[in-house]
Amino acid sequence: MLTSFKRILTFAVNDFGRNKGISIASIFVLTVTIMLVTGLFFFQGLTGYLTSQIQDKIDVTAYFKSGTAEQDILNVKDEIIKTTPSIKNVEYISQDQALATFNANHKDNPVLAKALQEVGDNPFLPSLNITTSGDPLQYAQIANVLQTSDFSKLIEKVDFSQKKDTIEKVYSITTNINIFGLIFGAILILVAILVVFNTIKLAIENSKEEISAMRIVGASNWFIRGPFVIQGIIYGIFAFIICFLISGLFAYFMASKISVVLPGFDMFDFFLANWWIFVLIQLGFGIAVGAGSALIVVKKHLEV
Numbered sequence: 123m124l125t126s127f128k129r130i131l132t133f134a135v136n137d138f139g140r141n142k143g144i145s146i147a148s149i150f151v152l153t154v155t156i157m158l159v160t161g162l163f164f165f166q167g168l169t170g171y172l173t174s175q176i177q178d179k180i181d182v183t184a185y186f187k188s189g190t191a192e193q194d195i196l197n198v199k200d201e202i203i204k205t206t207p208s209i210k211n212v213e214y215i216s217q218d219q220a221l222a223t224f225n226a227n228h229k230d231n232p233v234l235a236k237a238l239q240e241v242g243d244n245p246f247l248p249s250l251n252i253t254t255s256g257d258p259l260q261y262a263q264i265a266n267v268l269q270t271s272d273f274s275k276l277i278e279k280v281d282f283s284q285k286k287d288t289i290e291k292v293y294s295i296t297t298n299i300n301i302f303g304l305i306f307g308a309i310l311i312l313v314a315i316l317v318v319f320n321t322i323k324l325a326i327e328n329s330k331e332e333i334s335a336m337r338i339v340g341a342s343n344w345f346i347r348g349p350f351v352i353q354g355i356i357y358g359i360f361a362f363i364i365c366f367l368i369s370g371l372f373a374y375f376m377a378s379k380i381s382v383v384l385p386g387f388d389m390f391d392f393f394l395a396n397w398w399i400f401v402l403i404q405l406g407f408g409i410a411v412g413a414g415s416a417l418i419v420v421k422k423h424l425e426v
Contacts, residue, residue, distance in 0.1 A: 130348035137332075138353050144324070145357070151321040152361040152412055155314035156404050160369050162307040163403060164389070167396070168380070169303055171387045173296040178210075178253060180292050182261050182285065184268050185247040185278045192216065192248070198273045199250055205267060208260045213251040220246035247278055258290045315411055322357070322415040326350055347420045354416035358408030365404045369393060 138145050186195055192214075199212050215223075221244050254260040265282035268274065282289075373393035380389050393400065 130345060131352060133349040135356075137349055138356055145353075148318075148321050148357045148412075149360045149364070152318050152357050152408055153364050155318050155411065156361050156365045156408050157368065158310055158314050159407055160365060160400065160404060162303070162310065163396075163400070164369075164373075164392075166303060166307075167389075167392050168384065168387065169299050171384060173299060175384075175386070176292055176296060177255065180285070180289050181251045181253045182264055182280060182282045184250045184252065184280045186249065186276050187278045188217075188247055190248060190276050194273070194276055195248055195250065198268075198276065201273070202250070202252065202264065202267065206254075206260075206264055208254050208257070209252060209264070210255060211251075211253045213253075215249050215251060217244050217246050217248050220244075220249065258286065258293055261286075261289055315415075318411050319415040319418070322354060322412065323419045326416065326419045347417060350416040350420050351413045354412035354414070355409050356412075358405070358410070358412035361408045361412070362401075362405040365408070366400060369400055369404070 184198075186198075195214060199214055203209055203212060224246065252261075252264055254264070261282055265280045268277055268280050370393060373390045377388050377390040381387060
């Protein structure tokens with residue numbers, strides 16, 4: 123068994139070196155294919171961040187009656203978190219915080235500043251800003267809980283009805299982005315696999331005389347398949363090494379440019395945080411497509 127494996131490995135390495143042009147072409151095509159798949163993962167990271175940022179801008183605010191004790195509001199906050207697991211964040215904003223935020227946002231507007239002075243007392247109400255995953259049904263559920271529960275007597279109003287249309291539009295946009303990414307990715311991967319398959323098919327076509335000779339001398343099917351499958355694995359490993367280096371360099375040099383468009387998103391940090399996923403995608407895809415294509419093509423020759 124070990125002797126047969128050594129022979130298969132030797133044949134594979136020798137054939138890989140003898141057909142350098144075809145080997146380089148196969149590695150190049152496989153590298154391009156893996157980079158397309160890697161690009162989809164980068165795209166998923168970008169769209170995921172963008173979607174998260176958009177969803178975080180959408181919230182439902184529950185305004186409490188003036189004079190409501192802070193502890194009562196915090197109790198409502200704890201109760202909402204316990205009863206609604208879909209909530210991402212609940213932020214308590216006191217009357218003083220609301221006033222300070224308003225003043226900071228409108229410090230250059232003397233008209234509003236003067237109007238606030240004429241009011242005299244702090245006109246803002248304490249509130250809870252509630253953020254979920256973006257599903258309108260979740261926001262509707264939270265609004266219903268706030269307005270029909272035991273602590274509804276503390277609440278002045280919930281602004282879900284004013285934000286409902288906006289929430290539904292944002293959710294529809296983010297959902298469509300994800301669906302488009304999945305469909306586009308599936309089509310791209312399918313086309314890429316077909317290109318790699320045909321490239322490796324051409325490489326094996328050049329060795330069909332060797333396959334015929336091995337069949338004539340009585341070599342087993344697995345002994346015939348083995349060298350070509352190992353060559354496919356070698357193609358995948360070389361392509362992975364090239365792709366991983368390119369991905370790291372691409373993420374490093376593009377990080378500053380993309381952060382201008384998407385502040386807060388660092389592509390190189392994304393790459394470093396998910397390096398093991400890149401390894402799994404690139405190495406796994408490269409070996410699977412390279413070895414799988416070789417296995418299918420050789421099988422066709424064996425059936426002739």
